[in-house]
Amino acid sequence: MTHEHCMTTDWRSFGPDMLTPALRAALGVFVREGYHGTSIRSIAGAAGLSVPGLYHHHRSKQAILDAIVTATMTEMLAHSHAAEDDSDGTARGRFDNLVEALVRFHMERRDHAFLASTEMRSMDPQVLARHIAQRDEQQRLLEAAISDGVADGSFVSAYPADAARAVSSLCVSIATWYRPDGPLTEDEVIERHLDFARRIVGAA
Template identity: 50%
Template sequence: MTNWRDYGASDLPVPLAAALDAFVEHGYHGTSVRDIAARAGLSVPGLYHHFPSKQSLLQGLLELTMQDLLRRSEEALIEAGDSPVDRFDAVVESLLRFHMYRREQAFVGSTELRSLDPEYHEVYIGHRIKQQRMVDDVVAAGVADGSFMTPAPKGAARAVATMCVGVSTWYRVDGPMSADELIKQNLEFARSIVDYRPR
């Protein structure tokens, strides 16, 4: 099992990696199955052997993306132990790292919600709610033990999650700050949102 902080190159199956590139470049509706097949080095029938439709490619991509995000967040919380502050820092760091190192997958997940079939749309939203509840729960625990003084725990938790997700729109590997520097800075921002009071 890989450490939740470790990010190498994405290990998406070739058809899904090709679909990701095409969706980022042209959007779901602007992408043809023929284009995805060409990027994957497959014939159209060969692509359909693995994924029977363009919709199945989008769903497969987003399902693997959310499984990866949720796994990393769950492992971060387990490693953090029982302290609400440590758990808050861990889930925030996990969200930040994911949206820094899996920017393109996060981008497609945000921009192509409208393109999902209704049945899978419900499943995907369920994954997002599960992730948000991890943040909600650690903020509520921090308020309960006096570590966080925000009068609006759920609103603060949503603001923290939104800040973390937003990193995917501007983070650059070759930017002026290192990943660890950005994480440290944004952890401070997140603690400010929940009004952290050292005890």
């Protein structure tokens, strides 16, 4: 897969998401009601469309889920690649930027990330395969930074792949609890999670 970080000039900033109004409306309904609890009629109503009007753009509820999750993962990967490109090129620098990018993404795109992680069970096999391929690309970025850090002495980890999964899980969980009006600022969440992530990889 070719990465698309050209779309992201500032990986620390987030403008409007990549969703159409209809997909954004569907995202809200999915998050509130769950995929299986959501009807095409309820999505159409939230989007201000008739059911035939919605079907004109998306052939099924599964296609809507696919479109939302694909857009979400594409944006996350774009930010991650841009963050890596913006680093000083060292393993430690790449790792820190990748972690920060993931933390920022899961604060800014909470609903998108929540849907992508919790509704894997609802994806048809071909949709799930595409989602896993994008998720695996994200994991490879982290794992490569960790492995390179172990090689140059920056990190101490006997299990880089497992460490990469642990760091990813840590960042993904942010979408379930972070609130902009909560007690922690964005910078505080980033600082704490960078500290947690560095400890996971045994940063020197």
